[in-house]
Amino acid sequence: MYSGVDKEVRVYVDRFNSYANIFLDGYSQPGIDVGFGTLSLMSEGYGKNYDTIGLCINHFRPTVILDKKFWRTASPVQREELVFHELGHCILGRDHEEATQNLLGYTQPVSLMNPYILSEPDYLHMRDYYIAELFNSTDLESSTVSKMRHRKGKIHAH
Numbered sequence: 836m837y838s839g840v841d842k843e844v845r846v847y848v849d850r851f852n853s854y855a856n857i858f859l860d861g862y863s864q865p866g867i868d869v870g871f872g873t874l875s876l877m878s879e880g881y882g883k884n885y886d887t888i889g890l891c892i893n894h895f896r897p898t899v900i901l902d903k904k905f906w907r908t909a910s911p912v913q914r915e916e917l918v919f920h921e922l923g924h925c926i927l928g929r930d931h932e933e934a935t936q937n938l939l940g941y942t943q944p945v946s947l948m949n950p951y952i953l954s955e956p957d958y959l960h961m962r963d964y965y966i967a968e969l970f971n972s973t974d975l976e977s978s979t980v981s982k983m984r985h986r987k988g989k990i991h992a993h
């Protein structure tokens with residue numbers, strides 16, 4: 836479908852690789868394709884309250900599809916969140932983590948692997964934590980399982 840990483844996404848994949856090199860011994864980026872599509876067409880049946888904005892398909896070769904419409908309007912911070920989340924699936928083999936924790940009196944997801952994208956202020960407030968959590972909770976042995984993952988775009992209320 837795609838070949839390699841779309842040039843608009845390269846900077847975020849490079850950043851992910853930089854962190855992976857810090858957190859994971861012996862890391863090297865596997866072959867991966869990252870490109871754009873219209874994911875709303877693929878998300879029917881998942882409900883109407885949210886749109887799928889990213890997808891990892893891990894069959895013969897890990898492939899990330901990002902929703903073009905979301906990408907165009909997303910800030911650089913939201914783009915980082917989305918790419919890191921999808922590479923969490925496609926490279927790190929992580930599943931969704933829906934747990935929340937109570938921080939300073941309000942509820943916040945424990946992980947960037949939450950199926951809903953974090954609000955930009957929430958993410959920026961704890962960015963170092965989320966990045967450390969993403970890699971520290973990774974088991975590379977499980978990173979080759981075939982699976983299809985969605986990231987949903989509805990931003991939670993704040």
Ligand SMILES: [Zn+2]
Nearest residue numbers: 950984985986
């Ligand atoms: Zn996901």
